[in-house]
Amino acid sequence: MPASNRRVLLKSRPQGEPTSANFDVVDSPIPEPKDGEYLSRTIWMSLDPYMRGRMAEAKGYAANVNLGDPMVGGTVGQVVKSKNPNFKEGDFVVEQSGWQSYAVSKGVGVMKLDPDVAPLSTALSVLGMPGMTAWWGLMQIGKPKAGETVVVSAASGAVGSVVGQLAKLHGCRAVGIAGGKDKCDYVVKELGFDACVDYRAAGKDLFKELRVAAPRGIDVYFENVGGAVQAAVVAQLNDFARVPLCGLISQYNATDATPGPDWRLLLIKRATVTGFIVSDHFGQMDGFWKEVPAAVKAGKIKYREDIVKGIENAPEAFIGLLKGRNFGKLLVQVSDDPTRR
Amino acid sequence: MPASNRRVLLKSRPQGEPTSANFDVVDSPIPEPKDGEYLSRTIWMSLDPYMRGRMAEAKGYAANVNLGDPMVGGTVGQVVKSKNPNFKEGDFVVEQSGWQSYAVSKGVGVMKLDPDVAPLSTALSVLGMPGMTAWWGLMQIGKPKAGETVVVSAASGAVGSVVGQLAKLHGCRAVGIAGGKDKCDYVVKELGFDACVDYRAAGKDLFKELRVAAPRGIDVYFENVGGAVQAAVVAQLNDFARVPLCGLISQYNATDATPGPDWRLLLIKRATVTGFIVSDHFGQMDGFWKEVPAAVKAGKIKYREDIVKGIENAPEAFIGLLKGRNFGKLLVQVSDDPTRR
Numbered sequence: 001m002p003a004s005n006r007r008v009l010l011k012s013r014p015q016g017e018p019t020s021a022n023f024d025v026v027d028s029p030i031p032e033p034k035d036g037e038y039l040s041r042t043i044w045m046s047l048d049p050y051m052r053g054r055m056a057e058a059k060g061y062a063a064n065v066n067l068g069d070p071m072v073g074g075t076v077g078q079v080v081k082s083k084n085p086n087f088k089e090g091d092f093v094v095e096q097s098g099w100q101s102y103a104v105s106k107g108v109g110v111m112k113l114d115p116d117v118a119p120l121s122t123a124l125s126v127l128g129m130p131g132m133t134a135w136w137g138l139m140q141i142g143k144p145k146a147g148e149t150v151v152v153s154a155a156s157g158a159v160g161s162v163v164g165q166l167a168k169l170h171g172c173r174a175v176g177i178a179g180g181k182d183k184c185d186y187v188v189k190e191l192g193f194d195a196c197v198d199y200r201a202a203g204k205d206l207f208k209e210l211r212v213a214a215p216r217g218i219d220v221y222f223e224n225v226g227g228a229v230q231a232a233v234v235a236q237l238n239d240f241a242r243v244p245l246c247g248l249i250s251q252y253n254a255t256d257a258t259p260g261p262d263w264r265l266l267l268i269k270r271a272t273v274t275g276f277i278v279s280d281h282f283g284q285m286d287g288f289w290k291e292v293p294a295a296v297k298a299g300k301i302k303y304r305e306d307i308v309k310g311i312e313n314a315p316e317a318f319i320g321l322l323k324g325r326n327f328g329k330l331l332v333q334v335s336d337d338p339t340r341r
Numbered sequence: 342m343p344a345s346n347r348r349v350l351l352k353s354r355p356q357g358e359p360t361s362a363n364f365d366v367v368d369s370p371i372p373e374p375k376d377g378e379y380l381s382r383t384i385w386m387s388l389d390p391y392m393r394g395r396m397a398e399a400k401g402y403a404a405n406v407n408l409g410d411p412m413v414g415g416t417v418g419q420v421v422k423s424k425n426p427n428f429k430e431g432d433f434v435v436e437q438s439g440w441q442s443y444a445v446s447k448g449v450g451v452m453k454l455d456p457d458v459a460p461l462s463t464a465l466s467v468l469g470m471p472g473m474t475a476w477w478g479l480m481q482i483g484k485p486k487a488g489e490t491v492v493v494s495a496a497s498g499a500v501g502s503v504v505g506q507l508a509k510l511h512g513c514r515a516v517g518i519a520g521g522k523d524k525c526d527y528v529v530k531e532l533g534f535d536a537c538v539d540y541r542a543a544g545k546d547l548f549k550e551l552r553v554a555a556p557r558g559i560d561v562y563f564e565n566v567g568g569a570v571q572a573a574v575v576a577q578l579n580d581f582a583r584v585p586l587c588g589l590i591s592q593y594n595a596t597d598a599t600p601g602p603d604w605r606l607l608l609i610k611r612a613t614v615t616g617f618i619v620s621d622h623f624g625q626m627d628g629f630w631k632e633v634p635a636a637v638k639a640g641k642i643k644y645r646e647d648i649v650k651g652i653e654n655a656p657e658a659f660i661g662l663l664k665g666r667n668f669g670k671l672l673v674q675v676s677d678d679p680t681r682r
Contacts, residue, residue: 226604245608259600267586267616275608
């Protein structure tokens, strides 16, 4: 066991793109659990686009990180010391320890993991927050009907990949949008989407290429990115289209507001746009638990991990995430995973 | 009975604001009903913002008017000659005769009116399409809960006035937005809204004045206008706000797209924007018929008519409607209403 708790603190708030100067990597003493607490060693740490919002001063939908505090985030850890009767040494837990290699917790909102059911890291991807995000947005807001066309942006990512595979399982045409040939090939050949548009290669032809990929128009658009992709998709919505609005990663670094589409497009198509955040709905996930774990186990929903080793590399990995440099669910392996040999 | 059928035809498509040069007023022979048809004399003709869309070449949500054809629109008429057993001379009907003083019809989709139940003209306003639009958008999309704040733009208009009064009946704070002191006074003093913001007088203080009028934020925004009003309202939506998107009158004359709000605002607030057009829902109006006619009869929902006489004055009245010059439901009295003495 290392002698210190390595932590990544928010040093300053980014103007536009975050840089490594916005973060401080510090080594602190490992905390001692008090009565009712346990100490866990972080194994896996999730990096997600929403964290960009937490770095900002501007009011977002969650408490922002204070300067000098560790960045927030979902983690999988193992209990190494416990003064809480519900958690014993060796237990695996999914928790919100943030960007640090050790954390104490009272166990509130913490779920234990059985490593025999699924790899520990999936609790941060397909069987965790991103998977639930995909399921809620697609099934509860998008409400796809068999035969309809579902388009999802950031299609090779942790959320998008599940959206498209779920759409296929429900009889829809699944069309991805992703940046780069490798990601598009993966989306179509590995994940079984019907088509994928490479928005980087398409450039000004994005609208046309999307028309080819979605020749009957777009019934559900699962929105992860915003910007030019949003404009191209919204112009091709069908009557009564549904748009689960999950994220706007291309806009997160913008210092000014990014204008959205003319609402005339929404009016003419009688479309519905619904912003959502999955944490509002963690108590309504029965349908997710019924459908997704079994589909993952059966190989009907595949996932891909993009693993960065060492918590000190989290800032750079996160900066890359906002530029689409990751390929699959971006995870930081903070320490050894004893179940993965 | 006059010797001719006065009609207003679409002569050319407007670029930007319509002008009188876009219309042709012509006198044609009065048509003869064939077997299965009746001839009606138009009494009341409705002028509504949606008609601007019908003048355009661009694809809207309904068949556009062909050049040389009469403008479309809802009308109340009286049968003057009939070869259809279901309609007899003297019957009052609400129909879609368009901008002409006589029309023949097979009676499909036509409803007979009993002038003892309500004034004939209300079939084009509070008990017709505008009233149904208000009810559907507010109750089925907005789903207001008692204690919430409902904001409606074009608040003194045929739709907006019903929205605010319905909101009050359901225990909400009703805030109008309208252009000019007279309209705002009417909305508050006559219709009983809690507050009304005069967007013309407010100018750059619109955001601030709206904050004063809706101090607890906005839960439902019934959108009729778009533009700067839209921007000010969307920035003040509460969490889980609903936005029934009914119209965008300030944008209808725009030749270019009008950018909408940054979707980040919708995401952070988990807001829902739903475009709708009432004709999709004419078959689902049980709730409207249960609630609105009785409320009108009891004086709990008031309405105001802005009446222009003579069909040849319809173009100018319509042009004024798009500029907000009307005050109340804009109607053209095409011929004598024998029930109104």
